[in-house]
Amino acid sequence: xxTTTPKTAFWRGVRDSAPFTLVAGPFALLFGVxxxxxxxxxxxxxxxxxxxxxxxxxxxxxxxxxxxxxxxVVIISALAVNLRVAMYxxxxxxxxxxxxxxxxxxxxxxxxxxxxxxxxxKFEAEPEMTVPERMGYYMGxxxxxxxxxxxxxxxxxxxxxxxxxxxxxxxxxPIAFLAMVAPALRTLPHVIAAxxxxxxxxxxxxxxxxxxxxxxxxxxxxxxAQAEQWMERRT
Amino acid sequence: MSTLTLWIVIISLGVGSFFLRFxxxxxxxxxxxxxxxxxxxxxxxxxxxxAMVTPLVAFSNDAGTGPxxxxxxxxxxxxxxxxxxxxxxxxxxSGAAVLTLYILVTG
Numbered sequence: 001x002x003t004t005t006p007k008t009a010f011w012r013g014v015r016d017s018a019p020f021t022l023v024a025g026p027f028a029l030l031f032g033v034x035x036x037x038x039x040x041x042x043x044x045x046x047x048x049x050x051x052x053x054x055x056x057x058x059x060x061x062x063x064x065x066x067x068x069x070x071x072x073v074v075i076i077s078a079l080a081v082n083l084r085v086a087m088y089x090x091x092x093x094x095x096x097x098x099x100x101x102x103x104x105x106x107x108x109x110x111x112x113x114x115x116x117x118x119x120x121x122k123f124e125a126e127p128e129m130t131v132p133e134r135m136g137y138y139m140g141x142x143x144x145x146x147x148x149x150x151x152x153x154x155x156x157x158x159x160x161x162x163x164x165x166x167x168x169x170x171x172x173x174p175i176a177f178l179a180m181v182a183p184a185l186r187t188l189p190h191v192i193a194a195x196x197x198x199x200x201x202x203x204x205x206x207x208x209x210x211x212x213x214x215x216x217x218x219x220x221x222x223x224x225a226q227a228e229q230w231m232e233r234r235t
Numbered sequence: 236m237s238t239l240t241l242w243i244v245i246i247s248l249g250v251g252s253f254f255l256r257f258x259x260x261x262x263x264x265x266x267x268x269x270x271x272x273x274x275x276x277x278x279x280x281x282x283x284x285x286a287m288v289t290p291l292v293a294f295s296n297d298a299g300t301g302p303x304x305x306x307x308x309x310x311x312x313x314x315x316x317x318x319x320x321x322x323x324x325x326x327x328x329s330g331a332a333v334l335t336l337y338i339l340v341t342g
Contacts, residue, residue, distance in 0.1 A: 026324055044241060051249030056280065060287065061244050065236040075247045077287070082252055083279045089259040096260060108257035171295075171306055171334060172327075174288045175313045179326030181284045182317025193278040197286040205290040213286050220282025225274040 006136030009129070013118070013140020020114040020141075021148040027055040028149045030176060032156020034059070037169045038066055042157050049153035053112055053146075056180060057082035063173050069210035077213055088116035092138075095123040099135050107135065110142040189231065193224025305337035 028049060035045045035058075052058050061078040069077075088111055096107060118141045123134055163169065185191050197220030204212030292310045295303040313330030317323065 023324070026327075030327075039236070040241065044245070048245050048248075051245055052252050054252055056284070057248060057252065060283075061248060063287065063291075065240065065244060068236070071240055071243055074244050075251065077283060078244075078248050079251045079255065080279055080283050082255060083276055085252065086255045086258050087273070087276055089256050093259045101261070104261050105257065108260050109253060111256040111260070168334060168338065171309065172331065174291045174306075175309060175330035175334070176327050177284045177288045178310055178313040179317045179323045179330065181281055181288075182314045182326055183321040183323060184281050185318060190278065190281050194281045194285045197282040198289045201286040201289040202293055205294065212290070213283070216286035216289075217279070217283040220286060221275045221278045224278030224282065225271070228274055228277070 006132040009133040009136035010140040013122075013137040014143050015140075016118050016122070017114060017141040017144050020118070021144050024112075024114060024145050025148045025152045028152035029156040029159070030172065031055060031058050031062075032153045032158075033160035033163065034156075034169060034172055035062055036157045036160025037163065038062055040157075042154075045157040046150075046153060050150065052082075053110075053149060054082045054085065056177070059173055059176060064210060064213075066170075067210065069213075073210045073214065077210075077217070080217060085111055085116075088113075088120075091120055092116065092123075095119075095134050096131065096138065098131050103135055107138060110139070110146065112142075112145070114145045115141045187228075189224045189227035192227040193220040196220045196223035305334055305341065308337060309334035 031049060032045055035048065036042075040048070048058060057078040060081045061074050064074040064077060089108065092107075092111070096104065099107070115138060119134070119138045122137055123129060129137070181194060185194055197216045200219040201212060201216035204215045206212070207215065288310070292307055293302055294300065295306040297303075309330045312333045313326045316329040317326030320326070
């Protein structure tokens with residue numbers, strides 16, 4: 001079954017992405033609730049969600065701002081958590097790199113886990129797709145996911161202002177982060193990276209300006225990379 | 236947090252995230268990245284997120300000297316369910332359920 005025009009490719013993208021709204025929705029909802037509880041108003045919550053579109057990075061920034069971490073540390077940490085989108089960008093470049101610049105700018109803004117995962121799989125499976133067809137499919141995968149992302153952020157911000165204060169919503173963030181990391185511990189180097197970061201963060205907790213986070217994060221990344229190299233040499 | 240700080244963070248993250256996403260698609264083209272860089276990038280999320288959460292769990296009691304039992308339990312359950320099921324939402328749900336139950340039982 002081949003896609004024939006950019007338009008049909010677009011609608012196939014829309015259909016393929018439908019199940020992924022179930023993943024994006026709750027995250028945006030949770031962000032809306034927690035950000036509102038942290039004192040952000042509706043306009044601030046929506047601008048945040050629209051400008052960044054990255055759950056983990058938004059949660060990271062929110063958590064560190066509540067701890068009164070220095071602004072530079074907030075920004076570096078949140079961007080570091082979001083570094084994977086640069087890898088997605090690299091992975092899609094062979095397929096979309098020849099599209100017009102304005103389309104690539106638009107595509108870059110919309111690059112999230114879902115649009116990357118669906119499109120990369122599709123482009124690999126159907127190498128005969130033309131660049132306009134690929135771009136059509138890619139934009140299709142974004143339509144529902146982004147609509148749900150914006151809508152659920154709004155719903156969360158409205159719910160957040162109505163939640164009773166005795167709910168321990170401050171601990172929702174740590175739980176959400178742990179839940180995001182656990183499934184990513186696929187290989188031994190991933191486990192070693194996480195374990196190193198945990199141990200170092202305990203010792204570095206008293207380092208001023210929240211730099212313990214950067215130190216522990218860097219230690220984890222180096223440990224993971226070293227472990228990977230070591231395992232490659234052994235095989 | 237002040238309103239000014241918040242807007243600096245929102246704008247910096249908006250611009251920064253865009254350039255992370257645009258980096259290769261728009262600027263680098265087809266040239267490959269050095270392998271050592273890719274090797275480190277693979278582990279950013281699994282390193283940074285635990286580094287941030289660990290102190291929040293480990294020093295979660297009122298005095299900030301050790302873990303609060305309910306939160307420690309909720310954190311461990313979230314990791315266990317996440318690792319076992321590979322399902323992020325199931326992990327969040329079970330962690331939240333454990334913490335809620337703990338608060339209801341212990342008052």
